[in-house]
Amino acid sequence: MQMMTRRTVGASAIALLFAVSLAAAQVPMSGPPPVRIRGTIEKVEGSNLMVKARDGGTVNIKLADNARITAMVKASLDDIKVGTFIGVTAMPQPDGSQKAIGVHIFMDAQRGVVPARFSPWDREPGSTMTNADVTSTIASVDGQVMTVKYSDGEKKIIVPPNTPVVKFVPGNAADLKPGAQMIVIAGQKQPDGTVLAPAINVGRDGAAPPM
Numbered sequence: 001m002q003m004m005t006r007r008t009v010g011a012s013a014i015a016l017l018f019a020v021s022l023a024a025a026q027v028p029m030s031g032p033p034p035v036r037i038r039g040t041i042e043k044v045e046g047s048n049l050m051v052k053a054r055d056g057g058t059v060n061i062k063l064a065d066n067a068r069i070t071a072m073v074k075a076s077l078d079d080i081k082v083g084t085f086i087g088v089t090a091m092p093q094p095d096g097s098q099k100a101i102g103v104h105i106f107m108d109a110q111r112g113v114v115p116a117r118f119s120p121w122d123r124e125p126g127s128t129m130t131n132a133d134v135t136s137t138i139a140s141v142d143g144q145v146m147t148v149k150y151s152d153g154e155k156k157i158i159v160p161p162n163t164p165v166v167k168f169v170p171g172n173a174a175d176l177k178p179g180a181q182m183i184v185i186a187g188q189k190q191p192d193g194t195v196l197a198p199a200i201n202v203g204r205d206g207a208a209p210p211m
Contacts, residue, residue, distance in 0.1 A: 088159075091128070
């Protein structure tokens with residue numbers, strides 16, 4: 001598989017492939033609906049991964065030809081400035097704000113390619129996902145308070161202390177190893193029970209997907 005022997009493709013191509021997989025996860029398609037897999041890699045055999053899913057079950061994932069591998073590295077709120085394009089996994093609050101349970105920082109090349117929007121998410125029951133630009137950020141007694149703006153609205157985000165933050169960087173086959181935590185956003189269930197993954201996001205050096 002070509003992707004398993006190359007270190008990376010161009011940054012814009014990575015962003016495009018990420019956007020395609022993200023869009024596939026949120027837009028109805030003909031045929032079986034996409035499946036989202038979160039878990040820990042237990043075994044790697046070429047393009048086949050055995051993953052222990054967060055529900056305790058085992059899932060066999062097959063990477064598609066030229067699958068896009070994106071790594072996630074640990075980051076912090078100090079890496080987020082006004083103008084940073086981020087994704088926020090959050091729980092809605094009674095006052096209309098969103099309380100973050102995870103934040104990821106997109107690559108610059110993903111701006112304008114990954115949809116900037118607010119939508120339901122499945123990290124936890126009732127959770128949401130907001131992809132947006134940061135327009136303000138201040139410290140408060142509850143944590144960092146951010147205002148983020150997306151294509152047709154804006155949200156107030158409260159980021160409590162110790163909320164996990166990661167940053168996307170180009171990944172490669174070396175990131176796919178036992179013990180690494182991963183998420184497939186738009187897998188396709190196959191007749192034999194395996195999941196075909198056009199793209200995979202994997203934690204590097206102990207980072208875990210917060211989304």
